[in-house]
Amino acid sequence: MASANISSACLLNVIELHKKDFKEFNAPKEKGVIISNPPYGERMGENVDELYKDFGDTLKQKYAGYSAWFISSNMEALKKVGLKPSRKIKVFNGNLECRLMNYQLYDGSKNSTPTLPKGGSFPS
Numbered sequence: 001m002a003s004a005n006i007s008s009a010c011l012l013n014v015i016e017l018h019k020k021d022f023k024e025f026n027a028p029k030e031k032g033v034i035i036s037n038p039p040y041g042e043r044m045g046e047n048v049d050e051l052y053k054d055f056g057d058t059l060k061q062k063y064a065g066y067s068a069w070f071i072s073s074n075m076e077a078l079k080k081v082g083l084k085p086s087r088k089i090k091v092f093n094g095n096l097e098c099r100l101m102n103y104q105l106y107d108g109s110k111n112s113t114p115t116l117p118k119g120g121s122f123p124s
Contacts, residue, residue, distance in 0.1 A: 023058050031065040040074045042096065049080045056081035064107035073098045 006015050018025070038055065041048040052074075059068055060083065072078050073096040087102035 027062045034068040052077040052080040068103045
């Protein structure tokens with residue numbers, strides 16, 4: 001269905017669709033946006049904490065410079081991502097109250113202070 005929708009929207013040259021484990025992907029060099037609607041653990045009572053932790057770990061290791069958006073009703077699992085959201089938006093997916101979380105992925109720490117190069121000043 002996703003392929004048909006991408007095609008009907010004439011976005012085949014813009015959107016790539018892959019089906020494999022997220023941990024197996026290598027981040028493209030051109031930075032982008034990752035959007036995910038992972039399982040919430042609502043329908044079948046499955047424990048999704050490890051999945052959310054794996055998402056966060058993979059984002060931290062491979063996707064510096066990207067922006068990631070997750071939607072979930074499972075607030076405890078969202079904490080397992082291990083990243084500080086830059087934005088939280090309250091939304092509903094059917095009757096489930098959810099959060100649409102945005103994570104800006106930085107290389108190193110967002111708050112790190114740059115160090116001066118040898119010579120004591122930055123180039124102009």
